[in-house]
Amino acid sequence: MRGARLKGRAALCLLALVTLGSAPALPKYRLQAIPQLHYDEGQELWQLDRRVMACSYCHVKDTGGAPWNPFGQAIQAEFQASGGKAKFPQVLHSLLKADRDSDADGYPDALEVFARTLPGDPASRPEESLTELRVAFEASGGTERYAPAARR
Numbered sequence: 001m002r003g004a005r006l007k008g009r010a011a012l013c014l015l016a017l018v019t020l021g022s023a024p025a026l027p028k029y030r031l032q033a034i035p036q037l038h039y040d041e042g043q044e045l046w047q048l049d050r051r052v053m054a055c056s057y058c059h060v061k062d063t064g065g066a067p068w069n070p071f072g073q074a075i076q077a078e079f080q081a082s083g084g085k086a087k088f089p090q091v092l093h094s095l096l097k098a099d100r101d102s103d104a105d106g107y108p109d110a111l112e113v114f115a116r117t118l119p120g121d122p123a124s125r126p127e128e129s130l131t132e133l134r135v136a137f138e139a140s141g142g143t144e145r146y147a148p149a150a151r152r
């Protein structure tokens, strides 16, 4: 009886290991964007949690893939402007430095990243006024806080 229970536990542990091992990893760009935008702060298991940055951050659908929302399209345009030579972290930083408002909701992309609203969805907007948010953003380092990590 006890042996059967232990076997059951062992099987559960094995199942958990197999399930974790086969869990789809976050897509590459999201793995780069989350620490670059500091969305990993206070989120120890961010690499396993798709809610830290939803697919809808850049995509129209909650499941990702085509089509892209206005922020995702702006990232693609920035890639193209670099002739496809820039790496994703540089593309993201240069887009945020450009101070554009991809979803045209009145809040530039970098301020939405800072406020943790969706820069590609006009229905998602910061609660603070633009002026208040800009002051807090600049006090925290402005767009330099999103500079790609320096190579060592």
Ligand SMILES: [Ca+2]
Binding pocket: 101, 102, 103, 104, 105, 106, 107, 108, 109, 112, 119, 120
């Ligand atoms: Ca916006």
